[in-house]
Amino acid sequence: MSYSTHGKKRKMKKDELRPETLEDYVGQDHIKDLLWTSIEAAKIRDQQLDHVLLNGPPGLGKTTLALIIARQMGWKIKTVIGPTVGSPKNISKLIMGLEDKSILFIDEIHRVNRPTQETIYPVLEDNKLQSYLSTDVEIPIPPITIIGATTNIGKLEQPFIDRFGLYFQLEYYSNTELGEIVFASAEKLQFPIGHDGVDEITKRARGTPRIANNFLKRLRDYCLVDGAEPTGKFTADIIWKYLHTDEHGLRPLDRRYLKALDGKEAGLGLEALATIVREEPDTIEGFVEPYLVNLGLVERRRNGRWLTENGKNFVQKMRSPG
Ligand code: ADP
Numbered sequence: 353m354s355y356s357t358h359g360k361k362r363k364m365k366k367d368e369l370r371p372e373t374l375e376d377y378v379g380q381d382h383i384k385d386l387l388w389t390s391i392e393a394a395k396i397r398d399q400q401l402d403h404v405l406l407n408g409p410p411g412l413g414k415t416t417l418a419l420i421i422a423r424q425m426g427w428k429i430k431t432v433i434g435p436t437v438g439s440p441k442n443i444s445k446l447i448m449g450l451e452d453k454s455i456l457f458i459d460e461i462h463r464v465n466r467p468t469q470e471t472i473y474p475v476l477e478d479n480k481l482q483s484y485l486s487t488d489v490e491i492p493i494p495p496i497t498i499i500g501a502t503t504n505i506g507k508l509e510q511p512f513i514d515r516f517g518l519y520f521q522l523e524y525y526s527n528t529e530l531g532e533i534v535f536a537s538a539e540k541l542q543f544p545i546g547h548d549g550v551d552e553i554t555k556r557a558r559g560t561p562r563i564a565n566n567f568l569k570r571l572r573d574y575c576l577v578d579g580a581e582p583t584g585k586f587t588a589d590i591i592w593k594y595l596h597t598d599e600h601g602l603r604p605l606d607r608r609y610l611k612a613l614d615g616k617e618a619g620l621g622l623e624a625l626a627t628i629v630r631e632e633p634d635t636i637e638g639f640v641e642p643y644l645v646n647l648g649l650v651e652r653r654r655n656g657r658w659l660t661e662n663g664k665n666f667v668q669k670m671r672s673p674g
Contacts, residue, residue: 369537369565370416376536377420378561379529380413383520387417390518391424400453400495401425402517403476405461407505409642411562412522414501418457421499429455434463440471444481452494461500462507469512472498476515503638524559524646527551533561534568543572548584556591558601558643567591600647605631607670609640610649610659614667619656 371377374384387404394401404421406414415431422429428451437443437458450456458464464472474480474490476498483489500516502508513519525533531547531554538545549571557564567587574590575582591597596604608629613620626633631640641657644650649663659667 369540370419371536372420372423374420374424377413377416378532378536379525380417380520380522383417383522387421387518387520388424391421395425401497403497403515404499404518404520405513405516406499406501406520406522408503408522409524409560410503410639411560412524413561414522415457415459417520418455418499418501421497422455422457425453425455425497427453427455427497429457431457431459434458434460437464437468439465440468443468443471444483447475447481447493447496448491450494450496453496454494455497455499457499457501459501460503462502462504469509473512473515504634506637524643525561526559527554530554530557530559530561530564534564537565537568541568541572543568543575543582545571545582545587549582549587552584552587552591555599556588556597556601559646563601567595567597570595601643605629605635606640606644609636609644610663610667610670613650613657613659614664614671616658619653619658621656625657 374388377384391401401421404418406417408414418431419429430446430450432446437446443464447456461469471482474482475493475496479493479495480490481493483491498516505513531550534545534550534553538550545568553564553567553571557567571582571587571590574580574594575586580586588599602610609625612625612628620628622633622637626636629636641650641652644663645652648660649666651658651660
C-alpha cells in the first residue's frame, strides 16, 4: 500500500465527512425507517414534520441527523446551542424571525433554562407563541419543526419530552458499522488504509463515529509527515502514544474514574466522583459514564456509582499490567 504526498492538495470543507443523506448515514436502523417514513409522509401532506428529540452521547450523529432531516424535507435549518439561547424573550424573537418552513435545531437542549423551555411548550403543542409582553396574548407562528438534541435526557422534564412527536435514542455503533464509516471517510480523504488499520481504529473509538473519524485524520497526518504506512501496529501506536487511548477506547479520565470507584464499600455520588477525577459532572455523566456502563464496567444506581464484578477485575488488571 502506498500513500503519495505528491498528489494535488484538496481544499477541505469544514466537515466534509458528514453523510448528507439517510442512505449514507450508517447504522441506527431503528431510527432511520421511522424517520424516513415520517419525513416522506410530512412531504406528501405538505405539512411540517413532527418535532424531533434526539438523545445520545456526543459524536453519535445527532447534528448530522438534524441536517439530513432538513435536507430531505427541503427546509432551511437554523442551529442554536442550549446555553446561548438565553431568555424567553430571546427565543421568542428567534422563533418569530424564522422563515416559513424552517427547522430550528437546538443542540444541548437540556441546557436551555427552564423559563425559556416553558416558552417552547406552546410552540411544540400548537404552533403558537405566548407574547413575552403579556401571557394573555398568543401569537400564531409559521410552520416550523423544532429538533432538540441532548446528551442528558435526565435533565429534561417528562412533559417537555412528551411534546416531541418523534423521540429517538441513538445507540453506540458496532465495530462493523464504525468500520464502514471509517472506510467511507478514508475514501473522502483520499487516504488509503487497509483492514488492519481500520480494525485498530474501530476497537478504540468508543462506538462513536466522531472519535473514529478523528483517529483517522490524526493517523493520516502522521503517515503524511513520517512517510509511514497505516499498518495495524502503526495505527495502534499513534492512538496510544499521542491520543492516549487504549485498546478498549479508555482515556486517562476513564481510568481515573474507574480507579476512584475501586475498593469503595459504598457507591460514590456524581459530585464526589467529579471532584476526585477533577472533571465537570456534566462531562462525567454525558461522556464518561455512558461508555463505561455500556462496557459493563460500571453501574449507576440510586445510591451512587459502583464497579460491577467485571469492572473490579478490569481495574485489577489495569493496576497490574501484564
Ligand atoms: P453529535 O451531534 O451527536 O455530537 P455529529 O452529528 O456531529 O454528532 O457527528 C459527528 C461526526 O461523526 C459527523 O461529523 C460525521 O462525520 C460522523 N457521523 C456521525 N454519525 C454518522 C453516521 N451514522 N454515519 C456516518 N458518519 C457519521
